[in-house]
Amino acid sequence: MRKAICCVILILALQQGALAQPSVSAWGAVVMDKASRRVMFEKNAYASHSMASTTKIMTALVALENSSPSDIITVSAAAAAVEGSSIWLEPFEKMSMENMLYGLLLASGNDAASAIAQHIAGSESAFALMMTQKARDIGAFSTSFQNPHGLDAEGHFTTAYDMALITCTALENKTFANIVATKTKTIPWESSQWDRSLTNHNKLLSRYDGCIGVKTGYTKRTGRCLVSAAQRDGRCLIAVTLNAPDDWNDHTKMLDYVFGAYEAVQLCARGEIAAEIDINDCGCALRFEKDYITSLTSEEKSAVTVDCVIEKTSLPIAAGEVCGHADIYLRDDIIGTVNLIADKNVEKPDAFLDVYIRLIKELLVA
Numbered sequence: 001m002r003k004a005i006c007c008v009i010l011i012l013a014l015q016q017g018a019l020a021q022p023s024v025s026a027w028g029a030v031v032m033d034k035a036s037r038r039v040m041f042e043k044n045a046y047a048s049h050s051m052a053s054t055t056k057i058m059t060a061l062v063a064l065e066n067s068s069p070s071d072i073i074t075v076s077a078a079a080a081a082v083e084g085s086s087i088w089l090e091p092f093e094k095m096s097m098e099n100m101l102y103g104l105l106l107a108s109g110n111d112a113a114s115a116i117a118q119h120i121a122g123s124e125s126a127f128a129l130m131m132t133q134k135a136r137d138i139g140a141f142s143t144s145f146q147n148p149h150g151l152d153a154e155g156h157f158t159t160a161y162d163m164a165l166i167t168c169t170a171l172e173n174k175t176f177a178n179i180v181a182t183k184t185k186t187i188p189w190e191s192s193q194w195d196r197s198l199t200n201h202n203k204l205l206s207r208y209d210g211c212i213g214v215k216t217g218y219t220k221r222t223g224r225c226l227v228s229a230a231q232r233d234g235r236c237l238i239a240v241t242l243n244a245p246d247d248w249n250d251h252t253k254m255l256d257y258v259f260g261a262y263e264a265v266q267l268c269a270r271g272e273i274a275a276e277i278d279i280n281d282c283g284c285a286l287r288f289e290k291d292y293i294t295s296l297t298s299e300e301k302s303a304v305t306v307d308c309v310i311e312k313t314s315l316p317i318a319a320g321e322v323c324g325h326a327d328i329y330l331r332d333d334i335i336g337t338v339n340l341i342a343d344k345n346v347e348k349p350d351a352f353l354d355v356y357i358r359l360i361k362e363l364l365v366a
Contacts, residue, residue, distance in 0.1 A: 022257050025244050025245045025246040026160075026250050027043075027044060028242040029160055030161050031164075032237070032238045033238075033295045034229070036294045036330075038330075040261070040295060041258055046142065048142060048159055050157050051225050052218050053225070056150060057167055058131045058145065059149070061134065061169065062120070062134050064173050067097050068097065070096060070098070071096065074093075074119075075090065075091060076114075076115065079111055079114035080111055080115075082114045082149065086110060086111045095115075101175075102187055102198055103187060105215060107198045108201055110150075110151065113149035116148065131148065163240045167214055170214070171213070180229075181205070202215065202216055212229050213228070223243035226241050235293050263298065266292070266293045267306065267328055268290070268291060272287060274286055279312070279314065279315055283346065285344075286310070286342060288340065289339040289341050294328075304335075308324060312324060319344050319345045321341060322340065324339075
């Protein structure tokens with residue numbers, strides 16, 4: 001009897017020591033480490049589902065890559081009339097791309113999405129093709145866009161995994177990252193004596209420690225969708241839920257779980273010497289271009305290796321020049337790549353002097 005009680009106590013202690021994966025309301029969900037693109041929590045992560053206004057993450061990314069924030073957009077009558085959430089654009093109103101993007105991402109303006117698409121590609125359908133192609137480029141192969149705003153449409157779908165990949169890429173754009181982290185913003189209203197006052201729909205910006213964005217979404221057919229990002233200890237996690245009745249709590253539980261179950265581990269330090277390059281007896285140290293911090297369990301830390309690949313084969317070398325890269329492996333999978341840069345200038349030696357040195361070496365060997 002005493003043995004049985006001891007076993008029960010031991011089992012309970014082990015259960016309390018390990019973090020249990022949370023139960024979430026979402027139909028589909030994922031948590032991804034931004035640096036490595038590793039999935040650390042998932043539920044139907046690779047199954048297709050519509051995504052409502054989280055579509056606008058890709059809308060903004062394609063817009064930023066194909067325009068300037070200072071571009072002036074003239075709103076068409078068709079864009080002003082798009083149904084659903086709106087920033088009350090008016091036909092022939094003019095607005096900068098930057099302000100339009102705030103209206104798109106904070107207030108989720110469908111009219112802003114349509115105006116942006118028409119400005120860049122001439123039509124929503126042409127812009128949607130650009131969005132789908134960008135998804136392919138990122139590796140989001142299970143995603144298809146039919147419009148820039150996320151209103152329900154046949155053939156408009158993604159997966160939780162793909163949406164996380166898209167968001168990882170979008171957050172690498174500094175303008176996008178700044179906009180989605182903004183809680184409130186005032187933008188002009190041409191025909192009114194008042195400006196437009198925008199409030200970010202993402203409540204996690206105020207509710208969750210370290211949250212830096214990114215986008216909400218909802219239609220009656222799709223349900224509640226949410227993409228969030230949070231930073232702690234030098235790492236960034238992306239959480240996605242599709243059709244989640246209790247999305248705010250889902251994201252809190254998922255992010256808390258991953259931050260607790262995985263450690264922040266720095267695998268590369270900016271400026272640290274990683275390798276040496278030697279070309280014709282002339283060389284220099286190669287240093288990591290940036291820090292690389294990712295999420296690992298205690299067991300995984302011992303399974304990480306860093307493989308330096310030197311690509312530079314000729315002189316001269318300029319200080320700061322990329323001369324190779326370091327591939328970071330977790331067992332057999334690459335979880336990251338960091339450029340290797342030269343720490344000094346290395347000039348090409350005088351041709352005559354080079355020949356002379358070679359002859360001297362050959363004589364010494366002989």
